[in-house]
Amino acid sequence: MNELNINMSNTDWKALREQKQDLIQTIADTHSKAQADSLTGILHFIDHIQDEAEGELGEDVVFGLPTIQVVADIQSTRFEVPGDFFSWKSHERESYLQKQLNNHKAQLENYEEID
Numbered sequence: 001m002n003e004l005n006i007n008m009s010n011t012d013w014k015a016l017r018e019q020k021q022d023l024i025q026t027i028a029d030t031h032s033k034a035q036a037d038s039l040t041g042i043l044h045f046i047d048h049i050q051d052e053a054e055g056e057l058g059e060d061v062v063f064g065l066p067t068i069q070v071v072a073d074i075q076s077t078r079f080e081v082p083g084d085f086f087s088w089k090s091h092e093r094e095s096y097l098q099k100q101l102n103n104h105k106a107q108l109e110n111y112e113e114i115d
Contacts, residue, residue, distance in 0.1 A: 008053060013062050020046050028097050029090040036086070 023043055030036045054062045085093060 014064060017064055028094050031086055033086050
């Protein structure tokens with residue numbers, strides 16, 4: 001694979017974080033599995049860009065959040081959902097995903113306490 005270096009010095013990381021949250025909400029609101037899968041691909045691309053930039057710029061600049069929160073937000077997009085998930089009303093899907101995210105955050109916090 002060829003390496004591609006892109007100058008991202010003019011990137012507004014705060015705006016990118018907000019846009020990423022909008023994308024997550026759009027994925028939660030969609031009624032189409034194909035569209036959700038497509039948008040999730042874009043979300044993973046943003047995740048990759050942020051992960052790469054973090055190594056150069058630092059977590060605070062790129063994510064603006066503690067690591068545990070960022071990991072939980074990223075993982076929330078990878079939860080398995082019931083087969084009829086996309087037939088649910090958007091507020092039902094949002095509630096389900098929020099519950100999954102909260103459970104995951106609690107697990108991460110418990111894990112951090114053990115270390």
